[in-house]
Amino acid sequence: MPERTTEGEMSEERFREEMESILIFQQDILQAVARGDPERHLVERVCTLEEQLVPGALASVMLFDRKRQLLNVYVAPSLPKDALSKLENLRPGPENGSCANAIYSRMPVFVGNVLTDSRWKNLWSFAKDFNLNACWSIPIRSGGTEIIGTFALSSFASREPNRFQRKILEVGAHIIGIIFDRSRREDLLRLSENILRNIRESILVTDEEKRIVFSNAAFSETTGFSASEVEGTRIANDAFPFFRTPFGDAIWRHLDSEGFWEGDVWKQRKNGESYLEWLRLSVMKDEQQRTTHYIAISSDITRKMADKARLAFLAHHDTLTELPNRILLRESFEQMAESVRENGTSLAILVMDLDNFHLVNDSLGHASGDALLVAVSRRLAHMLGQPDIVGRVGGDMFLALVEGAKGGSDAVELAERISESFRFPLIVDNCELFPSVSIGISFYPENGQTYEEVVRNADTAMEHAKSEGKNTYRFFHPGMNVDISDHLRIHNSFRQGLERNEFVLHYQPQVGVFSRKVEAVEALVRWDHPEMGFLYPKRFVPVAETTGMIIPLGEWVLREACQQAARWHAEGLPVPVSVNVSGVQLRRANFEAAVLDALARSGLPPEFLELELTETMLLEDSEGILKGIGRLKEIGVRLSIDDFGTGYSNLAYLKRFDADKIKIDQTFVHAGSRYQDQQGIIRMIAGIAHVLGLSAVAEGVETSEQMEYLVEIGIDSIQGNFLSKPLDVVSCEQYLFRYFEGNGI
Numbered sequence: 217m218p219e220r221t222t223e224g225e226m227s228e229e230r231f232r233e234e235m236e237s238i239l240i241f242q243q244d245i246l247q248a249v250a251r252g253d254p255e256r257h258l259v260e261r262v263c264t265l266e267e268q269l270v271p272g273a274l275a276s277v278m279l280f281d282r283k284r285q286l287l288n289v290y291v292a293p294s295l296p297k298d299a300l301s302k303l304e305n306l307r308p309g310p311e312n313g314s315c316a317n318a319i320y321s322r323m324p325v326f327v328g329n330v331l332t333d334s335r336w337k338n339l340w341s342f343a344k345d346f347n348l349n350a351c352w353s354i355p356i357r358s359g360g361t362e363i364i365g366t367f368a369l370s371s372f373a374s375r376e377p378n379r380f381q382r383k384i385l386e387v388g389a390h391i392i393g394i395i396f397d398r399s400r401r402e403d404l405l406r407l408s409e410n411i412l413r414n415i416r417e418s419i420l421v422t423d424e425e426k427r428i429v430f431s432n433a434a435f436s437e438t439t440g441f442s443a444s445e446v447e448g449t450r451i452a453n454d455a456f457p458f459f460r461t462p463f464g465d466a467i468w469r470h471l472d473s474e475g476f477w478e479g480d481v482w483k484q485r486k487n488g489e490s491y492l493e494w495l496r497l498s499v500m501k502d503e504q505q506r507t508t509h510y511i512a513i514s515s516d517i518t519r520k521m522a523d524k525a526r527l528a529f530l531a532h533h534d535t536l537t538e539l540p541n542r543i544l545l546r547e548s549f550e551q552m553a554e555s556v557r558e559n560g561t562s563l564a565i566l567v568m569d570l571d572n573f574h575l576v577n578d579s580l581g582h583a584s585g586d587a588l589l590v591a592v593s594r595r596l597a598h599m600l601g602q603p604d605i606v607g608r609v610g611g612d613m614f615l616a617l618v619e620g621a622k623g624g625s626d627a628v629e630l631a632e633r634i635s636e637s638f639r640f641p642l643i644v645d646n647c648e649l650f651p652s653v654s655i656g657i658s659f660y661p662e663n664g665q666t667y668e669e670v671v672r673n674a675d676t677a678m679e680h681a682k683s684e685g686k687n688t689y690r691f692f693h694p695g696m697n698v699d700i701s702d703h704l705r706i707h708n709s710f711r712q713g714l715e716r717n718e719f720v721l722h723y724q725p726q727v728g729v730f731s732r733k734v735e736a737v738e739a740l741v742r743w744d745h746p747e748m749g750f751l752y753p754k755r756f757v758p759v760a761e762t763t764g765m766i767i768p769l770g771e772w773v774l775r776e777a778c779q780q781a782a783r784w785h786a787e788g789l790p791v792p793v794s795v796n797v798s799g800v801q802l803r804r805a806n807f808e809a810a811v812l813d814a815l816a817r818s819g820l821p822p823e824f825l826e827l828e829l830t831e832t833m834l835l836e837d838s839e840g841i842l843k844g845i846g847r848l849k850e851i852g853v854r855l856s857i858d859d860f861g862t863g864y865s866n867l868a869y870l871k872r873f874d875a876d877k878i879k880i881d882q883t884f885v886h887a888g889s890r891y892q893d894q895q896g897i898i899r900m901i902a903g904i905a906h907v908l909g910l911s912a913v914a915e916g917v918e919t920s921e922q923m924e925y926l927v928e929i930g931i932d933s934i935q936g937n938f939l940s941k942p943l944d945v946v947s948c949e950q951y952l953f954r955y956f957e958g959n960g961i
């Protein structure tokens with residue numbers, strides 16, 4: 217250790233010695249840094265080395281907390297512990313000691329005698345307690361500028377630092393500054409490494425020649441290329457062939473002139489899969505504004521875009537069937553209408569509504585209803601390909617736009633094909649369903665100038681198809697709108713009709729094939745309308761069903777029929793009466809009570825009342841309906857299944873409902889006279905009915921020929937114009953008197 221002399225007396229040899237000891241000191245610290253010693257350890261090492269170079273000195277490092285504006289001891293290996301606690305939270309200021317002054321003045325502060333120096337005024341007792349007499353302090357700077365703390369040497373002896381000692385203090389403060397900077401940089405480096413590792417975006421860095429020098433984990437995950445596979449290759453390698461395309465060239469040009477580029481690009485993963493990526497490229501430059509690196513940050517947006525595309529799709533399509541919705545249909549209509557105007561052709565608008573769809577929904581559940589709609593939509597879409605378009609516009613309603621020749625022969629053919637296609641069952645939840653559709657057709661521009669108008673008219677035509685027996689198609693003609701007002705007139709005069717007793721019942725006999733007796737009469741309602749004339753149920757029952765008026769009407773029919781049968785009974789003509797029941801009555805009103813009321817008022821024995829329900833009504837096996845009918849059956853009321861064969865024809869249901877009779881629909885009866893196979897069907901129905909203990913009635917028998925084959929087939933009873941039309945009360949009574957016992961039929 218060189219001996220200290222006063223300043224100015226420095227011999228060359230001494231100077232060399234001092235320099236040498238500083239070098240050794242620096243080398244020692246450097247080695248510790250190279251070993252990767254922790255920061256605190258390194259700072260402590262600086263302190264102890266300094267203490268060795270300046271005997272009798274105690275080294276300390278204080279850190280400045282900029283936010284709280286306070287100084288605290290970081291390391292002071294030789295200061296006693298209780299001294300350290302006295303130096304807590306020292307505030308920079310002119311009287312708080314050397315270190316507080318060094319921060320305060322931003323300059324080195326050398327106090328040779330602390331007990332007489334006012335800069336130590338607030339710490340005099342501390343100095344006394346620990347026998348401190350001198351303290352030299354130098355600010356520690358980060359990055360050579362910002363003051364982050366102080367490095368100090370304190371002595372028990374009162375003294376000023378010589379040149380060497382100042383030098384050694386400066387070197388110490390400098391080295392500590394570097395140590396702090398370095399560890400701060402390491403923290404930052406660690407942080408940025410972590411960011412790169414964990415970031416979800418792919419990051420690729422190239423050198424100025426676009427050779428990849430870095431890629432992160434997200435990049436490998438997205439592309440399937442490992443870091444080692446891409447690093448060192450040029451960016452336009454196999455992984456990103458698009459960079460070699462004219463589009464890629466344009467991106468680079470933009471990048472070089474503007475400094476960045478961003479946009480969506482299609483790329484390919486290692487496995488060949490294409491994906492869409494949002495890419496942001498930027499240029500990194502050095503101080504001389506020379507390009508050093510390119511940085512590519514990107515994220516896979518295939519899913520997001522797919523979601524977006526899906527949203528756009530959903531906005532224009534029905535979610536259940538994925539067919540175009542109203543919005544898309546209207547847009548398509550506008551486009552097609554334009555081409556129709558240009559080519560002088562015609563556009564057919566088909567409104568298609570499933571018949572009795574609510575029955576499927578109510579009886580098999582909404583899931584099956586939905587499944588049926590999907591199946592129907594597939595069938596329709598299959599038949600109507602480009603350029604035609606079919607969509608769903610509501611519940612069970614579909615709309616098709618068909619471009620074709622003027623005159624609409626294409627539309628006829630299409631409507632027939634659609635109706636025809638529904639002859640084949642649709643499989644829904646392992647059930648075979650035979651839905652049918654009612655189709656209304658209108659034409660643009662013949663039947664309307666706007667989308668609304670032509671659709672409304674197709675709708676009107678569809679309503680006509682429905683009211684004329686369903687499962688058929690109708691073309692719109694202006695007369696139909698008159699019929700709609702007819703609907704309104706009927707609706708408006710209904711209540712009055714009931715109040716004024718304008719309804720009447722006619723009765724049609726049913727005759728047993730073997731007994732030749734009148735086994736029952738069916739009550740059929742008519743309306744003697746004051747303005748519209750004598751109306752048949754086809755005209756007003758559907759209206760009454762949609763308006764709910766069928767409920768008071770149905771109750772009236774029940775009461776009237778029971779009273780009439782009771783009267784005939786009293787007159788020695790005990791003929792059962794059968795009454796038609798609407799599904800609306802069953803569903804909405806307290807049907808059971810209405811029947812009991814009619815029986816009670818008339819005094820008719822329950823066995824003389826037959827209720828005619830259709831099989832589709834029975835499919836609506838809601839608890840209430842089932843129980844009500846069950847109770848009526850228990851007291852003796854009889855049950856017939858009307859129009860059998862026109863609905864879902866589920867014979868198993870008949871047993872479940874304990875029906876007494878099935879009435880085979882007249883369409884079968886008529887067809888049977890022409891086709892052998894239809895006769896086969898009737899034979900089969902009758903056979904099953906017998907097995908189930910039901911009797912089979914044929915409706916609408918018009919000719920002797922029909923009568924003959926039906927008798928031959930094994931039908932039990934006959935109803936129809938061949939034997940008797942529906943008759944008014946007086947005529948029916950005469951008929952009964954004449955034929956009730958079977959003589960002469």
Ligand code: C2E
Pocket residue numbers: 724739740741752753754757770773796797798828858859882915916917918935936937938941942
């Ligand atoms: P439905 O119950 O099947 O009644 C038989 C229909 O066939 C009656 O028509 C009858 O006049 C007709 N008909 C009978 N024999 C022949 C024949 O030989 N040839 C042809 N072509 N037709 C024949 P109507 O009276 O017009 O009644 C039609 C439908 O209206 C009935 O069909 C029934 O479903 C319904 N209906 C009638 N009265 C009522 C009622 O009081 N309430 C309810 N809810 N519906 C009723």
Ligand code: MG
Pocket residue numbers: 738796828858
């Ligand atoms: Mg009937």
Ligand code: MG
Pocket residue numbers: 858859879881882915
């Ligand atoms: Mg019938």
